Amino acid sequence: MFIPLSSPDITEKEIEAILEVLESPNLALGPKMEQFERQMAALAGRRFGIAVNSGTSGLHLLVRALEIGEGDEVITTPFSFIASANCMLFERARPVFVDIDPDTLNMDPALIEAAVTPRTKGILPVHAFGQPAAMAPLMEIAERRGLKVIEDACEAIGAHYRGRPAGSFGDGSVFAFYPNKQITTGEGGVVLTDDERIAFLCRSMRNQGRGEGGGWLDHERLGFNYRLDELSCALGLAQLQRLPEILARRAAVAEKYNRLLAEIPGVTIPYISPEVKMSWFVYVIRLAQGIDRDRVMELMQERGVQCRPYFTPIHLQPFYQKQFGFNEGDFPVTEAVGRAVLALPFSTVLQEEQIVSVVDCLRESIEEAR
DSSP, X not given: OOBOSOOOOOOHHHHHHHHHXXXXXXXXXXXXXXXXXXXXXXXXXXXXXXEESOHHHHHHHHHHHTXXXXXXXXXXXXXXXXXXXXXXXXXXXXXXXXOXXXXXXXXXXXXXXXXXXXXXXXXXXXXXXXXXXXXXXXXXXXXXXXXXXXXXXXXXXXXXXXXXXTTOSSSEEEEEOOTTXXXXXXXXXEEEESOHXXXXXXHHHTBTTBOSSSOTTOBOSOOOBOOOOHHXXXXXXXXHHTHHHHHHHHHHHHHHHHHHHTTSTTEEOOOOOTTXXXXXXXXXXXXXXXXOHHHHHHHHHHTTBOOBOSOOOGGGSHHHHHHHOOOTTSSHXXXXXXXXXXXXXXXXXXXXXXXHHHHHHHHHHXXXXX
């Protein structure tokens, strides 16, 4: 038995879309990119979309476009993929962490106000695992304090907060499309904004700093090679057409897990806030204190079931400890969660018999690890 942690959902529709591009004269900066950008912006109710080669690149461009730089601080979460904090370091700004809500696993808005200093330039919330953060109190603080907001919606395409789509909040937002995401472009992401100036700067900087009206060798500002090619955009367009179906199938997989895992003592299934519509990115459980999570993970992988601790707190990554002096105990909720979480195999194409096998393997591994 081998059950991978994730698998992309690719059909003939996606293959035909790729072949169409290969038969065209455009492999970069062409009509598929422009169409993908328009459709992604419409999905989130934004005016502008800028396709980029990764979610990380998108976050970096927004940090630069918002003129967040050396000495500035941005309040964010330590329970996330590391890119949501690294994007500040690229511009010599500093991520300032606040602890998370123990239920939603998102940044606790009640802790934000105390973290604001004269150096604070913005807030970067992350929608962990596809569950939107508490954007209403966060946006209220940002507006009152005059802070920028970068919405990291990389894991949350199709999610909603109080009826409003993820990706529609703040000065700019980012979706990402790595193969384990809800929809994929292989590698890729998109920046979304309602601000014409931010859109112009991100479009220029993703393309080596070229101006919209200048020549190929005319560069108006420092830029990067963050472009997304036509093949990737074509794949994204085909996946986007299937988004409602994909989200429904992922929700069905999560519900099957919820039902089967409810019978296993010591396992806590994901909590979903009544304020949100979840978009399932990964399926992450928590194991009770006294269960050796790492041993359970080792036993499951020996049996052919891939699993992973999701996430390891950013502030305890060796680089962050060395550079900023973080220690165990700095963010106790994040650390407790980080010791207990375990991501199980999850994808659109995961079959019911595989879900049953994963749950049986988890049950056996917990019993053996005790």
